[in-house]
Amino acid sequence: MIKLAKFPRDFVWGTATSSYQIEGAVNEDGRTPSIWDTFSKTEGKTYKGHTGDVACDHYHRYKEDVEILKEIGVKAYRFSIAWPRIFPEEGKYNPKGMDFYKKLIDELQKRDIVPAATIYHWDLPQWAYDKGGGWLNRESIKWYVEYATKLFEELGDAIPLWITHNEPWCSSILSYGIGEHAPGHKNYREALIAAHHILLSHGEAVKAFREMNIKGSKIGITLNLTPAYPASEKEEDKLAAQYADGFANRWFLDPIFKGNYPEDMMELYSKIIGEFDFIKEGDLETISVPIDFLGVNYYTRSIVKYDEDSMLKAENVPGPGKRTEMGWEISPESLYDLLKRLDREYTKLPMYITENGAAFKDEVTEDGRVHDDERIEYIKEHLKAAAKFIGEGGNLKGYFVWSLMDNFEWAHGYSKRFGIVYVDYTTQKRILKDSALWYKEVILDDGIED
Numbered sequence: 001m002i003k004l005a006k007f008p009r010d011f012v013w014g015t016a017t018s019s020y021q022i023e024g025a026v027n028e029d030g031r032t033p034s035i036w037d038t039f040s041k042t043e044g045k046t047y048k049g050h051t052g053d054v055a056c057d058h059y060h061r062y063k064e065d066v067e068i069l070k071e072i073g074v075k076a077y078r079f080s081i082a083w084p085r086i087f088p089e090e091g092k093y094n095p096k097g098m099d100f101y102k103k104l105i106d107e108l109q110k111r112d113i114v115p116a117a118t119i120y121h122w123d124l125p126q127w128a129y130d131k132g133g134g135w136l137n138r139e140s141i142k143w144y145v146e147y148a149t150k151l152f153e154e155l156g157d158a159i160p161l162w163i164t165h166n167e168p169w170c171s172s173i174l175s176y177g178i179g180e181h182a183p184g185h186k187n188y189r190e191a192l193i194a195a196h197h198i199l200l201s202h203g204e205a206v207k208a209f210r211e212m213n214i215k216g217s218k219i220g221i222t223l224n225l226t227p228a229y230p231a232s233e234k235e236e237d238k239l240a241a242q243y244a245d246g247f248a249n250r251w252f253l254d255p256i257f258k259g260n261y262p263e264d265m266m267e268l269y270s271k272i273i274g275e276f277d278f279i280k281e282g283d284l285e286t287i288s289v290p291i292d293f294l295g296v297n298y299y300t301r302s303i304v305k306y307d308e309d310s311m312l313k314a315e316n317v318p319g320p321g322k323r324t325e326m327g328w329e330i331s332p333e334s335l336y337d338l339l340k341r342l343d344r345e346y347t348k349l350p351m352y353i354t355e356n357g358a359a360f361k362d363e364v365t366e367d368g369r370v371h372d373d374e375r376i377e378y379i380k381e382h383l384k385a386a387a388k389f390i391g392e393g394g395n396l397k398g399y400f401v402w403s404l405m406d407n408f409e410w411a412h413g414y415s416k417r418f419g420i421v422y423v424d425y426t427t428q429k430r431i432l433k434d435s436a437l438w439y440k441e442v443i444l445d446d447g448i449e450d
């Protein structure tokens with residue numbers, strides 16, 4: 001069999017999850033509610049009122065799940081830490097909450113699996129929201145740094161890859177502006193204030209991490225990035241794509257890597273939100289403190305045409321490609337374009353694809369298996385794009401499939417399955433899908449065969 005794409009021997013093959021989506025045990029060992037506990041229990045916010053109360057019961061089944069990671073042969077496992085387990089109340093550290101993560105890390109280390117920890121993957125403690133709206137309150141930076149510092153103290157060098165935030169775009173724009181995610185606000189000025197405070201909290205945590213001089217550990221941030229393409233060669237469609245790119249990507253990439261918000265978006269947004277009085281002297285220096293790597297979450301691209309009436313002057317146009325169960329166009333070539341653009345315009349730092357994957361209609365067939373050929377195809381095509389970038393000298397160091405297992409898909413509840421491992425939520429039985437068996441071979445070969 002010829003190899004379609006070969007990866008470096010030290011390429012980091014992983015899978016990813018997040019705390020609220022898999023753990024369950026929402027009232028156990030001192031954990032208090034997060035904004036997602038509140039949001040998911042609010043009428044109409046999630047599919048059929050689904051919540052993370054039980055999820056994949058990973059809090060109790062973590063040993064079995066780490067054994068599955070070993071069976072698949074991953075080199076690294078990206079998970080997130082639930083802030084409400086660590087600080088159930090402001091200023092009140094909960095060692096029992098930390099103990100869970102120490103046990104999880106211990107299981108990973110026993111199997112030579114590298115832990116990659118996301119400090120914040122959207123489960124803000126409800127107490128923080130109750131004090132001035134969570135990320136709307138500039139005090140959230142202090143609360144976050146206290147939380148992150150405790151993690152560095154307790155887990156420090158046991159975690160080689162620290163990720164400050166998962167997708168600030170989602171925890172701000174989607175959550176305070178569009179309202180699809182917790183806390184469900186629909187106020188664009190609030191969204192930009194939240195984004196600013198989240199980015200500031202990132203910078204302050206990196207500074208705290210540097211002061212602690214944690215040997216062998218690296219720190220970065222994960223951004224969800226969606227390349228925007230014009231629907232035609234018309235100048236107005238190109239302008240629409242510029243604004244769509246600013247909305248999704250540059251509003252976060254520029255402050256982190258260039259130390260400023262993009263001028264064109266500042267001008268556009270000022271007409272909507274008024275003064276940027278929440279940006280203080282020195283903030284952009286803090287946000288742009290040097291990091292060690294960039295995490296890239298890639299799923300799909302956008303194609304836009306000019307729309308005078310929309311805030312962004314852009315209207316999405318459906319692409320020609322096949323779609324996943326989320327309705328997202330499958331566009332592996334756009335991942336290559338994205339990686340090349342990041343390398344060209346933003347950073348030569350190591351990058352990790354910290355999430356890439358797809359939801360498809362998965363079912364357990366008579367043979368007790370899940371033949372998810374579409375997911376194999378999706379991952380294969382995106383790995384080929386990644387290999388092409390590496391082959392051209394691109395500094396891509398790893399790839400984490402989203403997700404290890406089916407889990408709570410936010411507003412979609414359990415209706416969308418992203419896992420390479422199937423979860424039967426009535427029995428909590430795990431079944432390795434064909435994609436997990438295929439990924440195992442890719443990892444063994446450090447490459448893809450057709």
Ligand SMILES: OC[C@@H]1[C@@H](O)[C@H](O)[C@@H](O)c2nc(CNc3ccccc3)cn21
Pocket residue numbers: 018021166167170174224297299355402409410418
């Ligand atoms: O939707 C799949 C995953 C989700 O389960 C992860 O928790 C999250 O990190 C994640 N981010 C994206 C891409 N961004 C996005 C865009 C619109 C809505 C929700 C997420 C996809 N995903």
